[in-house]
Amino acid sequence: MTAILQALASGLALGAIYGLIALGFNITYATTKTFNFGQGAFLVPGSLVGVSLLLLAAGKPHWGNLAPSEMTLLSYALATLASVAVVGAIGILLYYCAIKPFVGAGGLNWVLSTIGFGIILQNAALAVWGPASIAVPSPLGNEVWRIAGAGIRPQEVLIAGVAISVMVGLDIVLRKTRFGKALRAVAFNPQAAAIVGINVEKIVIIAFVISSSLAGLAGMLIAPITTASVFIGLGVALKAFSAAIVGGLTSPRGCMLGGFLLGIIEALVGLWRAEMREITIFLLIIIVLVLRPGGLMGARSVEKI
Amino acid sequence: MTILLSRRALSALLVTTSLAFAAPALAQNEIKIGYNADQSASGVAELGIAGLYGFQAAIEDINAKGGVLGRKLVGVVRDDVASPPKSIQNMNELIDNEKVAAVVGPTNSGNALAWLHIPQQKKVPVVSHVATATDITARYMKEPQNYIFRVSMVDREQLALLAAYAIKATKTKNIAIIADTTGYGQAATKDLLEILTLHGIKPVAIEKFGPKDTDMTSQLAKVKAAGADMVISGSLGDATAQVLKSMEKMDYYPGLLSTWGSINTPLINIAGPKLAEKTIFAASTTEDANERAVALHKRLIAKHPNMPAFVSAAQGYDAVTLIAAAIAQANSTDGEKIQQALENLGKVQGIIKAYDKPFSKEQHEALGVADFHLAQWKDGRVVKVDNEIVKALTAADLKR
Numbered sequence: 001m002t003a004i005l006q007a008l009a010s011g012l013a014l015g016a017i018y019g020l021i022a023l024g025f026n027i028t029y030a031t032t033k034t035f036n037f038g039q040g041a042f043l044v045p046g047s048l049v050g051v052s053l054l055l056l057a058a059g060k061p062h063w064g065n066l067a068p069s070e071m072t073l074l075s076y077a078l079a080t081l082a083s084v085a086v087v088g089a090i091g092i093l094l095y096y097c098a099i100k101p102f103v104g105a106g107g108l109n110w111v112l113s114t115i116g117f118g119i120i121l122q123n124a125a126l127a128v129w130g131p132a133s134i135a136v137p138s139p140l141g142n143e144v145w146r147i148a149g150a151g152i153r154p155q156e157v158l159i160a161g162v163a164i165s166v167m168v169g170l171d172i173v174l175r176k177t178r179f180g181k182a183l184r185a186v187a188f189n190p191q192a193a194a195i196v197g198i199n200v201e202k203i204v205i206i207a208f209v210i211s212s213s214l215a216g217l218a219g220m221l222i223a224p225i226t227t228a229s230v231f232i233g234l235g236v237a238l239k240a241f242s243a244a245i246v247g248g249l250t251s252p253r254g255c256m257l258g259g260f261l262l263g264i265i266e267a268l269v270g271l272w273r274a275e276m277r278e279i280t281i282f283l284l285i286i287i288v289l290v291l292r293p294g295g296l297m298g299a300r301s302v303e304k305i
Numbered sequence: 306m307t308i309l310l311s312r313r314a315l316s317a318l319l320v321t322t323s324l325a326f327a328a329p330a331l332a333q334n335e336i337k338i339g340y341n342a343d344q345s346a347s348g349v350a351e352l353g354i355a356g357l358y359g360f361q362a363a364i365e366d367i368n369a370k371g372g373v374l375g376r377k378l379v380g381v382v383r384d385d386v387a388s389p390p391k392s393i394q395n396m397n398e399l400i401d402n403e404k405v406a407a408v409v410g411p412t413n414s415g416n417a418l419a420w421l422h423i424p425q426q427k428k429v430p431v432v433s434h435v436a437t438a439t440d441i442t443a444r445y446m447k448e449p450q451n452y453i454f455r456v457s458m459v460d461r462e463q464l465a466l467l468a469a470y471a472i473k474a475t476k477t478k479n480i481a482i483i484a485d486t487t488g489y490g491q492a493a494t495k496d497l498l499e500i501l502t503l504h505g506i507k508p509v510a511i512e513k514f515g516p517k518d519t520d521m522t523s524q525l526a527k528v529k530a531a532g533a534d535m536v537i538s539g540s541l542g543d544a545t546a547q548v549l550k551s552m553e554k555m556d557y558y559p560g561l562l563s564t565w566g567s568i569n570t571p572l573i574n575i576a577g578p579k580l581a582e583k584t585i586f587a588a589s590t591t592e593d594a595n596e597r598a599v600a601l602h603k604r605l606i607a608k609h610p611n612m613p614a615f616v617s618a619a620q621g622y623d624a625v626t627l628i629a630a631a632i633a634q635a636n637s638t639d640g641e642k643i644q645q646a647l648e649n650l651g652k653v654q655g656i657i658k659a660y661d662k663p664f665s666k667e668q669h670e671a672l673g674v675a676d677f678h679l680a681q682w683k684d685g686r687v688v689k690v691d692n693e694i695v696k697a698l699t700a701a702d703l704k705r
Contacts, residue, residue, distance in 0.1 A: 003526035010520045065574050131350040135574030151554030235517035270523025274513045
């Protein structure tokens with residue numbers, strides 16, 4: 001029983017990470033029907049910029065390891081804001097380099113160009129920071145909270161809290177605000193949106209900035225769990241992408257649901273046979289896509305081919 | 306515009322040709338040693354980086370004493386970014402273009418296994434200073450001359466030590482294995498299974514996890530349910546740290562044994578100093594093992610404050626020391642003669658130990674299970690483990 005509870009706790013913690021990253025796919029897909037395939041690489045500057053700022057503030061070189069005493073909730077929050085801003089700015093660059101030349105032109109050029117941009121970003125980070133991973137203490141301390149015998153770390157709870165808040169925020173922005181309406185208008189028909197006076201390019205850039213900022217945020221949030229490194233985004237981004245597909249790329253709630261679902265399945269299947277986790281997850285993805293091509297909570301899209 | 310460009314090209318060409326002519330004149334007075342190892346890409350890149358620091362320090366020291374055969378040693382360094390094709394390309398380039406006398410490397414066993422045939426065919430001795438796969442030195446053992454040597458831990462040997470310790474330490478005879486799904490983790494699992502079979506023991510659980518996983522509570526729940534009181538981790542330091550963190554989540558602490566990867570800083574940085582103390586691991590040397598190690602560690606840390614793993618620096622240093630001794634003994638930079646000299650070296654003072662006949666025709670491992678000890682993190686430093694169980698271990702326990 002404790003084992004199942006622990007698996008649920010661990011699965012939710014893991015799922016929150018997937019969901020948070022998956023939300024980054026949602027916002028640009030909702031606007032341009034494209035997204036950043038290199039999103040995983042955006043976690044790299046997300047974690048490293050913030051951690052380096054904390055290190056510099058502690059009077060150390062920009063790499064090395066952070067001691068728990070050099071991390072407070074305030075400094076962590078400020079570093080996270082800086083990270084979000086920097087990675088958001090990289091999002092503008094991403095738009096001009098990898099999206100603008102291809103968007104609306106059909107074809108899959110944007111897939112490769114965003115992957116390529118991610119690889120460039122990752123290797124640039126490798127040149128600056130090197131390969132070693134930087135251990136990051138959690139600003140909330142490293143003890144384990146116990147609920148009925150199952151352990152969970154404060155950082156994991158923080159991630160889940162932030163991820164759900166971001167989801168609610170995105171949901172409200174997309175559904176209720178003028179900006180959200182503009183976003184959806186651009187997605188529905190860019191030409192028509194332009195005719196009614198929406199600055200299409202501006203909307204699209206904002207979408208990519210938000211998406212990239214979310215990767216920056218995710219990078220800083222997961223660093224205390226995974227360590228900050230150039231390789232931080234490799235595995236999680238693929239899972240996050242799967243979560244977005246399962247839950248529905250068009251829906252923030254769907255992305256989050258997909259994330260939690262994947263995390264819990266991963267942990268529960270691990271209780272049975274660890275090597276079956278990936279098999280189960282991707283089988284599930286195929287089944288979901290067959291039954292509901294738009295994902296569990298995605299809009300049933302009618303796409304003209 | 307075209308004229309301008311071609312002029313530039315012409316002058317560039319002139320510069321390169323004049324350099325090319327100048328190079329052989331210099332090379333007369335140099336002996337080149339190649340270094341081909343991952344220094345940037347994989348999880349063991351830091352072993353390659355620290356290994357390079359040791360490699361360079363040894364060359365510095367030898368040159369300060371006048372070099373070898375009156376010639377300066379020069380290190381030619383290549384990064385193989387943990388990719389086998391790149392590693393093969395580096396190897397060909399080092400041997401064919403740079404004409405190195407010997408090569409130190411690589412870090413990744415898989416890369417070594419991909420290019421072993423090249424130095425073997427071209428008769429250039431290689432000393433592996435990090436890669437631990439058992440097969441590296443064994444593959445050409447039956448050839449008239451085997452060009453592959455090693456100054457590092459050997460997986461089979463360190464796992465034999467861990468298994469022997471686990472069997473002495475367990476009260477219930479319930480031993481479990483947990484390892485990641487990389488080639489390293491799975492090879493370790495296979496070796497452990499074979500070694501435990503020699504002891505007549507069947508592990509009660511064999512668990513796997515992905516190389517980037519951060520939560521192994523599900524796998525450990527099975528290990529716990531199987532009643533294991535000793536667990537052997539067949540992964541590198543960062544993954545072992547995550548295993549420890551998952552154990553902390555479950556408040557389940559069986560004895561955890563791990564390979565020399567745990568000597569790397571990621572273990573202590575990820576798991577934290579207190580939790581890191583809960584694993585015992587195999588090590589060839591530590592930065593406080595002897596006064597030479599202390600001195601080298603101090604010198605390297607002063608130059609490279611971020612140096613991750615001292616152990617591979619010491620192994621890199623000793624690899625160069627042994628190669629230089631062999632070149633001096635062979636009185637030649639001919640690969641065949643160096644190989645023979647390596648197999649017939651006498652006493653050579655290294656960092657890890659004073660080598661006495663480190664290699665022979667049948668033995669290409671400079672370090673063996675007798676040189677390994679068990680170590681543990683204590684207050685942020687690696688210290689030797691010397692408890693009752695270690696004292697009770699005899700040579701007969703080290704089945705492999």
